[in-house]
Amino acid sequence: MMKKTDQKIKNLDSIFKPKSIAVFGASNIPNKLGNVLMKNLTGNKFPGKIYPINPKYRTVAGLKCYSSVLEINEKVDCAIIATPAQTVIRILKECAQKKIPGAIVLSGGFGESGGADLERELKRTADENDIVVIGPNCLGIINPYSRVDSIFLPMYKLERPKVGAISFITQSGAVGTCVIDMVAKYGIGISKFISYGNATVINESDLLEYLLHDKETEQIVFYIEGTKDGKRLLENMKRVNMEKPIIVLKAGKYGGALKAAKSHTGNLAGNYLAYKAAFRQAKVIEAESLEELFDFVKIFNQTLPNGKRMMIITNGGGLGVLTADAIEENGLELAEITKESSVKLKEIIPEYTSVGNPLDMTADASVDDYKKSIEIVLNDPNVDGIFIDVLFQTPNMNEGIIDILNSASEDRRKPIVVTAVGGTFTEGYRKILESSGVPTYGAPLAAVKAMKKMVDYSLKSKCKKCIVRKNKKNG
Amino acid sequence: MGMIENFKLLEKYGFTLLPYELAKNADEAVAIAKKLKYPIVLKIVSPEITHKTDVGGVKVNIKNEETLRLAYKDVLEGARGKKIDGVLVQKMARKGVELIIGGKKDEQFGYMVMLGLGGIYVEVFRDITARICPISEADVDEMVGELKSHPILTGARGKKPISIPALKTLLFKVCMFQSEEDIKELDLNPVVFNDEGCDIIDVRFSI
Numbered sequence: 001m002m003k004k005t006d007q008k009i010k011n012l013d014s015i016f017k018p019k020s021i022a023v024f025g026a027s028n029i030p031n032k033l034g035n036v037l038m039k040n041l042t043g044n045k046f047p048g049k050i051y052p053i054n055p056k057y058r059t060v061a062g063l064k065c066y067s068s069v070l071e072i073n074e075k076v077d078c079a080i081i082a083t084p085a086q087t088v089i090r091i092l093k094e095c096a097q098k099k100i101p102g103a104i105v106l107s108g109g110f111g112e113s114g115g116a117d118l119e120r121e122l123k124r125t126a127d128e129n130d131i132v133v134i135g136p137n138c139l140g141i142i143n144p145y146s147r148v149d150s151i152f153l154p155m156y157k158l159e160r161p162k163v164g165a166i167s168f169i170t171q172s173g174a175v176g177t178c179v180i181d182m183v184a185k186y187g188i189g190i191s192k193f194i195s196y197g198n199a200t201v202i203n204e205s206d207l208l209e210y211l212l213h214d215k216e217t218e219q220i221v222f223y224i225e226g227t228k229d230g231k232r233l234l235e236n237m238k239r240v241n242m243e244k245p246i247i248v249l250k251a252g253k254y255g256g257a258l259k260a261a262k263s264h265t266g267n268l269a270g271n272y273l274a275y276k277a278a279f280r281q282a283k284v285i286e287a288e289s290l291e292e293l294f295d296f297v298k299i300f301n302q303t304l305p306n307g308k309r310m311m312i313i314t315n316g317g318g319l320g321v322l323t324a325d326a327i328e329e330n331g332l333e334l335a336e337i338t339k340e341s342s343v344k345l346k347e348i349i350p351e352y353t354s355v356g357n358p359l360d361m362t363a364d365a366s367v368d369d370y371k372k373s374i375e376i377v378l379n380d381p382n383v384d385g386i387f388i389d390v391l392f393q394t395p396n397m398n399e400g401i402i403d404i405l406n407s408a409s410e411d412r413r414k415p416i417v418v419t420a421v422g423g424t425f426t427e428g429y430r431k432i433l434e435s436s437g438v439p440t441y442g443a444p445l446a447a448v449k450a451m452k453k454m455v456d457y458s459l460k461s462k463c464k465k466c467i468v469r470k471n472k473k474n475g
Numbered sequence: 476m477g478m479i480e481n482f483k484l485l486e487k488y489g490f491t492l493l494p495y496e497l498a499k500n501a502d503e504a505v506a507i508a509k510k511l512k513y514p515i516v517l518k519i520v521s522p523e524i525t526h527k528t529d530v531g532g533v534k535v536n537i538k539n540e541e542t543l544r545l546a547y548k549d550v551l552e553g554a555r556g557k558k559i560d561g562v563l564v565q566k567m568a569r570k571g572v573e574l575i576i577g578g579k580k581d582e583q584f585g586y587m588v589m590l591g592l593g594g595i596y597v598e599v600f601r602d603i604t605a606r607i608c609p610i611s612e613a614d615v616d617e618m619v620g621e622l623k624s625h626p627i628l629t630g631a632r633g634k635k636p637i638s639i640p641a642l643k644t645l646l647f648k649v650c651m652f653q654s655e656e657d658i659k660e661l662d663l664n665p666v667v668f669n670d671e672g673c674d675i676i677d678v679r680f681s682i
Contacts, residue, residue: 230584234607273589274581277605280621281614 005206011132012202012210014102016192017146018077019048022069022100024091025082026052026060033106033152034082038063040155046147051076069098078102080140080150085109088136089121096129104150105135111198112137119200126201138197139173142180144190145216151193153177164189165218166297169207171196171225172251175290179223182294187435191216205229205236212240219300221293222248222284226271230278237282245457246284247296250275283461285453292449298439299450302415304458307384309335310451311377312358315365316391319444320358323387323419326448332455335383344376363391367400374404378413385451389419389444392426402432409438415454417447477560478520481678488652490645493674495565501547505540507564514538514567519550520560530554536567568676571669572627572637576645578653578661578680581607586653588646592624593665600624608650615643628668637668645673658682 021041027034034054038061041050052060055067066072069079069091079095081088085107095103103126110119119136126133134140140150144163151158158177161184168183168190170176176195183190192214194207204227211217220240227233237246253272279286287293310332314320324334334357337345345355348369350362359377361369370388377383388408390401408416418440420430433440441447482492494511497520498504508515519532527533531553534546550562573593581587584607591603604621606614619625619639630636645666653661661680666673 227583230581230607234584271581271583273603273605274579274584274587274607277587277607278584280617281607281610 005209007130008132008202008206009210009213011101011130012206014077014100015104015132015134015141016143016148016210016214018102018148020051020074020076021046021048021078021080021148022051022053022066022072022076022095023060023080023082024053024069026054026057026065028057028060035060036154037080037082037106037150037152040149040151043155044147044149044160046149048077049074069094069100072098076100078104078148080104080106082106082152085115085118085136089118089125092122092125092129092131092133095131096125100131102132103134104138104140105133105197106138106140106150106152107135108137110136110200119198123200131201133201134194135197136200137173139176139195141195142190142193151177151180151195159184161188161190161193164191165216165301166190166221167192167194167211167214167217167219168221168223169194169196169204169211170223171199171204172223173197175223175251178290179221179293182290183297186294186298187431187437188297191218199228203227203229205232208233208236208240208246212243218244219297220244220246221297222246223293224248224250224275225252230274234278234282237278237284241282241284241461245300245461246282247287247293247300247453248279248284249287249290249293250279283457285457291446295441295446295450296453298434298441299415299417299454301437302409302417302439302454303412305384305415305451305455306458308333308455308459309382309384310387311335311337311380311383311385312387312389313361313370313373313377314358314387314389314391315361315363315370315394315397316389317358317360317362319389319391319419319421320360323389323444323448324358326445327387330448330452332385332448332452335380337377337380337382341376341380341382345373348372348376358389363394364396365394366396367398367404370401371404374408374416378408378411383414385455386414386416387419387444387447387451388416390429391422392420392429393422402429402436405433405438406436409436415451417441417451419444419447477522478518478563479560481680484656485652485675485678488648488655490648490652490675492678493566493568493676495563497561498547498564499561501544504547504562504564505543508537508540508543511564511566515543516563516565516567517543517546517550518563518565519554520563521554521557522560523557524554568667568674569669569671571667571673573665573667574628574637574642574673575603576649576663576666578649578658580653580657580659586650586658588649588653590618590622590642590646592622592627608654610646610650612643615639615646618646635670638670638672641672642668645675656682 025034026038042061052065057065079100109115142149173195310327312320312323342355420426430440496507514536517534537543575591575593577589586608587605589605591597602623604618628637659681666675
């Protein structure tokens, strides 16, 4: 017999890949949650059946509206519930009658605001009837593959990300909103977005487990405020991170736990120390801020480095020196390239300069010089990763550089990062590079920190599947 | 629980404490000191005194009988009016690096073990690192590396590095002790480490 948790994880498919969705609280009143939701689902071209449910209407968004889910003759896979908290239990019971295996409860008014009893009842109802529930008090999910979108924020205010390989799990809806918006802006593609709210039935550990088995997910970004089951979270993070890198951001680091502790070390501990310990034991990648989170997200589409030896290629001497400093300050090393590479590189750079690391090709460097030098360094066995610092401001730089950086990023022999410091003109280039998946940074330190995280992950996590993936892309 | 009971419980879990015996009077203390060999430490044992040093209840580095007898008097003087079980005579710790080792039962993650450098390092710089129990040898290696003050442990300024095997053994024991006895909080503070091993100087825990 299947274990209860395994069944739960399997049932999540009904939420992420439903063939039909019932929307409770669907509305014709503009800007009402149930109205935006319907617009987004239909506007996003969800290919399955949508059943609006609201006794007040005969049609919503041009679709036949039902007064009860029990009036629907066909099978329903997923319920999205956007009605007041007091009605949710009754609706869940109807879903049980209709044998709907999964539900997203967007409604607030549970444990987070004095409705703890109601939340317990929700859990009991869901568990007794084997319904998996995401939420309550959440934004729900986006799956760009199946075109499910339960986010009740208007599309014109909140851009939706394109299809990709990164999945986001977030406890906070607000942070989730910012994350989706930023991800879309950066041109990062997503596999799943999940705002899980109060984690009443399905919690963060269940979701990690689901994403481990999700073929469309290669990397996981995880925003957490707190968990109720640390032991399982630690175990699941460990297991999942070995196959798919997890980047985590913990909020609420300096909360009330300090007060409770009595002893000396206990006083200093606080609860964050336990989370930090767990993150380190699971070898997940911890970001200290939202900014860092995105810096780290961007780089993990690169091949994992085999070591710490970094090479810098630049047409801006000082930029290269700043990167070199940051490399040494952050526990990476400057690579010593082979004699062979050195001889080849000497032919590219002006006669009056010498080959070093950073490789300063000077402001005279052309787009073609970048192409040649990158190729030489990609072949060098003494180099584990490449920093390409481009001064876009020089006369010789033109849009030809985009293709070269793109192919370097997709080459997969070694990870690369691009640093582009500058104003509006440079920013324009940076955006183009970012949206085509080249990890590009506005400052040397940010680029180095991101690379360091990837080196640490690569050396510590022993990510076996990652290597398999790397080889696949090589071939 | 009293100090002696705490010591006994720790010994049951294989913690090696510095040799000690309880003396009921000065003559007994002298005899014990002879047996343990100087230098020794005296500690007042009283259920009514938590902060022994605050009442002058601890005398360290006692090297001979004469000083011992004087120190014994002083220790009793400081505890005047309090219920006294006796005076603990304990072998003086070796010199070395003072570490703080802690344990805690976290509401979400369960038992955890903490490591920091004694004195200002933990208190001022908050230089402390932790792991969730159970831990592996690699976890301890990483913990040492994570401390900002780790060069002091691994041998700064020509000093010998501390015994990492001894640290590992001790941290493993802390995890085991906590989970077996359901310890809420535990402090081994300080534990003196040198290249040969470690001496636990003071212990406090709550069940």
